[in-house]
Amino acid sequence: MAFVRKIKKKSGTYxxxxxxxRENGKVKQRVLKYxxxxxxxxxxxxxxxxxxxxxxxxxYLNFHAVHTIACELGFDSxxxxxxxxxxxxxxxxxxxxxxxxxxxDWIEKTELPSLLNIRDIGSNSLYQVLDYxxxxxxxxxxxxxxxxxxxxxxxxxxxAIIIDVTDTYFNCSRAEWNKRKGKDGKYEKLVQIxxxxxxxxxxxxxxxxYEGNIGNTKILSDFISDIKMMGLKTVIIDRGMxxxxxxxxxxxxxxxxxxxxRSNQKLKKDFIDNLSREEIYSQKHMVILKDAIxxxxxxxxMYGDIIVVYNPKIEVHQRNKLLRRGKNTDNEINKMxxxxxxxxxxxxxxxxxxxxxxYYEKDIIEKSFRQIKGVLSLHPIRLKLLDRVSADVKIxxxxxxxxxxxxxxxxxxxxxxxxxxxxxxxxxxxxxxxKKTKFKxxxxxxxxKSQEKIIKAIDKNFCSV
Numbered sequence: 364m365a366f367v368r369k370i371k372k373k374s375g376t377y378x379x380x381x382x383x384x385r386e387n388g389k390v391k392q393r394v395l396k397y398x399x400x401x402x403x404x405x406x407x408x409x410x411x412x413x414x415x416x417x418x419x420x421x422x423y424l425n426f427h428a429v430h431t432i433a434c435e436l437g438f439d440s441x442x443x444x445x446x447x448x449x450x451x452x453x454x455x456x457x458x459x460x461x462x463x464x465x466x467x468d469w470i471e472k473t474e475l476p477s478l479l480n481i482r483d484i485g486s487n488s489l490y491q492v493l494d495y496x497x498x499x500x501x502x503x504x505x506x507x508x509x510x511x512x513x514x515x516x517x518x519x520x521x522x523a524i525i526i527d528v529t530d531t532y533f534n535c536s537r538a539e540w541n542k543r544k545g546k547d548g549k550y551e552k553l554v555q556i557x558x559x560x561x562x563x564x565x566x567x568x569x570x571x572x573y574e575g576n577i578g579n580t581k582i583l584s585d586f587i588s589d590i591k592m593m594g595l596k597t598v599i600i601d602r603g604m605x606x607x608x609x610x611x612x613x614x615x616x617x618x619x620x621x622x623x624x625r626s627n628q629k630l631k632k633d634f635i636d637n638l639s640r641e642e643i644y645s646q647k648h649m650v651i652l653k654d655a656i657x658x659x660x661x662x663x664x665m666y667g668d669i670i671v672v673y674n675p676k677i678e679v680h681q682r683n684k685l686l687r688r689g690k691n692t693d694n695e696i697n698k699m700x701x702x703x704x705x706x707x708x709x710x711x712x713x714x715x716x717x718x719x720x721x722y723y724e725k726d727i728i729e730k731s732f733r734q735i736k737g738v739l740s741l742h743p744i745r746l747k748l749l750d751r752v753s754a755d756v757k758i759x760x761x762x763x764x765x766x767x768x769x770x771x772x773x774x775x776x777x778x779x780x781x782x783x784x785x786x787x788x789x790x791x792x793x794x795x796x797x798k799k800t801k802f803k804x805x806x807x808x809x810x811x812k813s814q815e816k817i818i819k820a821i822d823k824n825f826c827s828v
Contacts, residue, residue: 370394416796423474423807424790424818428783429454430478431822432765432772436511441504447479448492449758456762458784463489474792493754501757505569508764509593512566516771523562523597523621525725526586528579528604530555556756557582559590559598562725566767568593570760572753580606591616597711599725607665610708614666621713621722624669624706634662634671635704643673650716652723659707659719667710670718678703772820783817790814 368381381392433439433450442449454475455461461469467484470476513520530553553575559568569589573582583604590598598613602623613620624630638660648658658673681702685695709718769780778786790810796803810818818825 368392416798417793418796418803419794420791421474421794422472422788423792424810424814425458425784425787426454426474426478427825428769428787428818428821429457429765432768435515436508436764436768438761438765441507442496442499445492445495447481448484448489449496449761451475451479451481451484452489452492452758453761453765456758457765458788490751493751493758496757497751497754506593509568512561512568512768516564516566516768518561518563518566520594521596523599523721524559524568524590524595525562525599526557526559526583526590526604527601528555528557528582530575554752554756555582557586559586562597562599562721564767564771566771567760567763568595570756572756579604580609583609584612587612587616587618591618597621599721601725602705605708610665614710619709619711621707621709621711621718623722624708626701626704626706630669630706631701631704634669634706635701638671640673643671644675648673650719652720655723657719657723659715661715664708667708668715670707670709670715672705672707672719674703674705676703769821773817776816776820778817786813786817790818 381394383390383392385391430450433453438450438453439446451466451470452463455466455469459469466489470481470484476482512518555573555575555577557569557571557573559570560566561568569586571582571585583600583606587609595618597619598621600620600622602625605622605624610620610622643658643660645658648660650657650659655674655676658675659670661668661670663669682699685699707718707722711718713721766780769783773780773783776783791808792805793808794803794805
């Protein structure tokens with residue numbers, strides 16, 4: 364008895380008339396004839412290769428990957444009627460890092476118009492998208508993203524989060540604040556960006572933009588109540604952001620903290636003056652970090668503990684620096700007894716060695732800033748309106764959310780999200796046409812094994828046909 368069945372091949376899904384028969388007691392099938400190719404549920408008769416015309420070739424699979432991630436995070440509905448245009452700007456940040464006035468020509472070479480259902484754009488309309496993004500209730504949007512992350516991807520809120528600040532130049536005459544010295548020594552107007560990321564996977568949880576003259580301790584104060592509202596248990600803070608006031612504020616809200624504390628005369632007198640180097644410089648107090656060995660001893664302080672950390676290599680470096688300068692006054696020589704020492708405050712249940720490791724190995728926040736400034740092209744900002752600067756940073760933040768979830772999904776493949784997107788960029792979608800019947804269809808080029816592994820890690824249901 365003959366019947367029609369689908370036969371899947373690398374080149375497509377074909378419909379064939381087959382019949383069953385028995386051979387040596389086993390039931391087998393043989394193809395009587397091929398009927399045609401199955402294209403989007405429609406049967407298209409077989410076409411001679413010479414009758415096939417390639418009408419378009421568009422960059423596809425890298426955009427399918429980032430769009431899949433964006434939809435998992437709910438981005439396709441978070442921004443209401445302009446979600447697709449906001450996603451367009453996010454994707455251009457991730458893949459091409461284009462200026463707004465170049466997006467219109469570039470998008471036509473990609474599959475984005477189809478993925479995002481976008482038919483017509485212009486530079487002015489995209490600037491209006493930035494204005495629209497800035498008008499939305501960002502707190503609600505951010506809370507939705509964070510909720511998605513913690514509910515779907517297994518990271519516990521009990522894991523420590525990390526907060527830090529970076530800055531970038533802002534070339535706009537409309538900013539009223541004064542120029543300030545940046546980390547590279549240039550004097551220019553700056554904007555500062557406070558960022559909180561999850562401690563285990565580095566997913567961005569909150570960001571805030573400030574003018575360049577706002578102090579880091581004030582920035583941290585802005586974050587404290589939001590951290591409590593998110594239900595987060597422990598925060599790790601760099602010493603440049605720490606003050607007694609915000610440590611007390613964390614305590615009042617019941618948020619545990621691990622915080623670097625700036626050295627001052629009182630701390631030196633209370634803890635270092637009464638501590639001999641021979642006492643701390645011992646195996647009992649040794650803590651082995653990724654790139655160094657330090658020595659740490661803990662004391663009760665405020666509502667928690669303060670850890671005195673001694674780093675012999677830092678001491679040698681500081682001593683040599685002083686000796687090279689030749690300023691060997693009694694005052695300078697007296698300061699040498701404090702070389703190599705630093706302080707960490709904490710209010711957690713972790714032991715001393717674990718606290719020291721968590722504090723010094725918080726490089727995930729530095730990697731986050733490098734991605735925002737490097738991969739996402741934040742530095743420097745040249746938009747003329749202050750509100751659009753804030754919106755541009757939001758685009759970078761959303762892009763970083765996608766990169767972070769990509770990294771999470773690709774963690775077993777040992778490939779970075781940036782390299783993965785580059786690998787997928789050569790997987791095009793080809794638009795075909797039968798010259799005789801004018802029937803049109805499309806297909807993705809045959810994938811390499813590496814591309815198949817990447818896309819299946821991102822989208823388990825992906826089918827190239």
